[in-house]
Structure formats: structure tokens, C-alpha cells
Amino acid sequence: MLKGKTALVTGSTSGIGLGIARALAQQGANVVLNGFGDVEGPRAEVQAAGQAHGAKVAYHGADMSRVADIEDMVDYSVRNFGQVDILVNNAGIQHVAPIQEFAPERWDAVIAINLSSAFHATRLVLPAMQAADNGRGWGRIINVASVHGLVGSAQKSAYVAAKHGLIGLTKVCALENATTGITCNAICPGWVLTPLVQKQVDAKAADQGISIEEATKQLLSEKEPSLQFTTPEELGALAVFFCSPAGANVRGVAWNMDGGWAAQ
Ligand code: NAD
Numbered sequence: 024m025l026k027g028k029t030a031l032v033t034g035s036t037s038g039i040g041l042g043i044a045r046a047l048a049q050q051g052a053n054v055v056l057n058g059f060g061d062v063e064g065p066r067a068e069v070q071a072a073g074q075a076h077g078a079k080v081a082y083h084g085a086d087m088s089r090v091a092d093i094e095d096m097v098d099y100s101v102r103n104f105g106q107v108d109i110l111v112n113n114a115g116i117q118h119v120a121p122i123q124e125f126a127p128e129r130w131d132a133v134i135a136i137n138l139s140s141a142f143h144a145t146r147l148v149l150p151a152m153q154a155a156d157n158g159r160g161w162g163r164i165i166n167v168a169s170v171h172g173l174v175g176s177a178q179k180s181a182y183v184a185a186k187h188g189l190i191g192l193t194k195v196c197a198l199e200n201a202t203t204g205i206t207c208n209a210i211c212p213g214w215v216l217t218p219l220v221q222k223q224v225d226a227k228a229a230d231q232g233i234s235i236e237e238a239t240k241q242l243l244s245e246k247e248p249s250l251q252f253t254t255p256e257e258l259g260a261l262a263v264f265f266c267s268p269a270g271a272n273v274r275g276v277a278w279n280m281d282g283g284w285a286a287q
Contacts, residue, residue: 025266026051026076029104031097033057033087033144034114036065038217039167042255043111043262048073048080050263052109055100056082079104087114087140088132097147106151109266112141112189113167117219119178119226133181138188141166145196145207152205160203163266166193167258168209170281176246186211190277197275206274208265213281214243216252249282 030047034040036058044054044065049072056065062082070080083099085092100107115137118129145164152162171179172186189209196207214220220242228238243250257280264270279285 024050024263025109026078028108028266029053029055029100029106030109030111031055031057031100031107031144031148032111032113033085033140035069035111036060036062038219039212039215039255039258040111040113041065041068042259043113043165043167044069045072046256046259046263047109047111047266048076048078050266051076051078052266053079053104054081055096055103055107056080057085057087057096058114059084088135090143093140093143094147097144101151106155107148108152108155108161109163109165110144110148111165111167111262112144114140115167115169115185115219117179117182117223119223121178122180125180130181134185134188137182137185138192141189142192145192149196149200149205153200153203156204160200160205162200162205163270164193164196164205164207165262165265166190166207166209168193168211168277170211170213170279170284172209172211172277173279173285193277194275201274204271206265206270206272208270208273208275209277210258210261211277211279211281211285212253212258213247213279213284214252215255215258217255247282247284248287251282253280253282 030052032044035044035056083096085096155161168189169186172190193209
């Protein structure tokens with residue numbers, strides 16, 4: 024379905040971004056990966072996912088807190104594949120502390136990586152998306168927000184502010200392109216067991232002197248009525264839907280996959 028398209032997925036060396044990159048490659052899209060840590064493992068996984076379609080995989084190590092890096096990453100994607108048709112703004116970090124103890128530099132980092140980076144990548148890919156398809160425009164912008172874009176939780180001021188902001192950005196981008204073939208939507212996961220969440224489970228276990236298993240159970244039962252983690256595969260399938268012809272008039276939504284978290 025996505026053969027010949029190119030997807031740039033930020034923060035895709037791990038967790039949700041990697042799941043979405045795999046799902047898009049399975050549909051035939053070329054993928055530009057981004058993120059820190061091991062690159063060869065994720066590259067091989069995405070390559071294998073897209074093998075049947077001959078989808079190509081590239082990587083750029085932009086630090087999403089740096090505007091010049093983001094510009095360089097978009098230029099690199101265009102040089103490699105012609106243009107970016109699908110942008111998935113996924114890179115994100117978490118920091119947990121009450122507001123009065125929240126280090127200002129952690130606030131700045133969370134806002135830069137979880138919110139401002141999406142603005143910069145979006146403004147850089149939009150002109151080519153708007154010119155695509157003989158000037159009618161085609162593109163998909165998918166912002167990985169969070170259930171924390173819809174509701175708050177104590178100790179997560181920067182994250183909750185960034186994710187609410189990201190949903191606002193999603194709506195404006197959807198409206199500004201509403202008469203074109205470019206859609207912009209947000210995905211709002213509840214708990215997904217990735218390294219970002221494992222750190223919170225480990226901290227809970229250490230703080231309370233309980234096992235990892237008990238801490239995991241507590242984490243889910245506090246917020247997520249299904250008592251189940253959402254998986255990167257499920258989130259990848261939602262991203263594929265947004266990219267499909269059936270998703271062409273889905274515009275500006277913030278779509279939860281949160282086990283009922285925000286329904287409470
Ligand atoms: P993760 O820690 O597994 O992956 C984060 C990715 O972002 C990694 O590839 C990492 O290298 C990359 N990254 C971090 N800082 C970066 C930077 N400065 N520049 C470039 N890349 C950077 O986390 P995850 O759980 O997969 O989270 C992915 C997204 O999903 C985040 O935006 C997060 O807020 C959101 N989210 C996660 C959950 C969850 O429960 N895990 C829930 C809701 C939303």
C-alpha cells in the first residue's frame with residue numbers, strides 16, 4: 024500500500040517508533056530511522072519487515088532537541104529518497120518530579136524533544152507535501168502524543184504540557200491543510216512497555232521495596248482499566264490506517280489506545 028512512499032520516523036531506534044517504522048516498512052514504505060543507542064539491530068528489523076517490497080532503510084542520528092540537526096535530517100531524507108511523504112513525530116523523553124523541584128533544564132529538554140521538534144520537522148516537510156501529486160498535495164503527519172495529551176498526572180508537568188501542546192499543533196496543522204491530501208493526526212497511547220516506561224516501573228519497585236512484577240501490576244491498575252499494555256504493533260497498525268486511503272478524511276483527531284484510561 025505504501026510502496027514508493029518515504030516515512031521519516033523520529034525516535035525509531037526503540038519502542039513505539041520502532042514498532043511504527045516496522046509497520047510502515049511492511050506496507051512497502053522506505054523508512055528513515057532516527058534515535059540514539061543501537062542502530063544496527065533496529066535497522067535490520069525494519070529492513071526485514073520491508074524486504075518483500077524492496078523497501079529501503081536509512082538512518083540519521085539527529086538530536087531532536089537541536090533545530091540544525093532536524094534541518095539536516097530532513098535534507099538527508101530528501102537527498103536519499105526524493106521527499107518525505109509520511110512524518111511520524113515520535114521522539115520523546117520523560118522526567119518525573121513535582122513542579123517546585125522540576126529542574127528548569129529538564130523542563131526545557133522535555134518541551135524541546137516532545138513538542139518543539141514536531142513543529143520543526145513539520146514546517147520543514149510541509150512545502151514538499153503541499154507540492155506533491157501535481158500540486159494537490161499528499162502527506163501524512165502522525166504525532167505520537169499520549170493519553171497525557173488529554174488528561175494530567177501528578178509529577179509530569181513538562182510531559183503533560185508538551186503532549187497537550189502536541190495535540191494543539193496537530194489540530195492546527197490538520198486545519199491549515201484540510202483542503203489538501205495532507206492529514207495530520209495524533210496517537211495517544213496509554214502504558215506501553217518500552218524502556219521509557221520500564222524506568223518508571225523500576226523506580227516504583229525501588230521506592231516501595233516491591234518486586235518488578237508487583238510494581239508493573241500497580242502501575243497498570245492505577246490508570247489503565249484494561250490492565251493490559253498497549254503494544255508497539257497495535258500502534259503501528261493505527262499509523263498504517265492513518266496512511267491508508269480510508270484514513271484520507273481523518274483530520275486533527277487525537278486517537279487514544281489507552282485501555283480505557285481517558286474514559287474514566
Ligand atoms: P523509548 O524510550 O523506547 O524510545 C524513545 C526513542 O526516542 C528512542 O529511539 C530514543 O533514542 C529517541 N530519543 C530520545 N531522545 C532523543 C533525542 N533528543 N533525539 C532523537 N531521538 C531521541 O520510548 P517510547 O515509550 O517508545 O516513546 C516513544 C514516544 O511515545 C514518546 O513520544 C513517548 O512520549 C510516547 N508515549 C509512550 C508511552 C509509553 O507508555 N511507553 C505512552 C504514551 C506515549
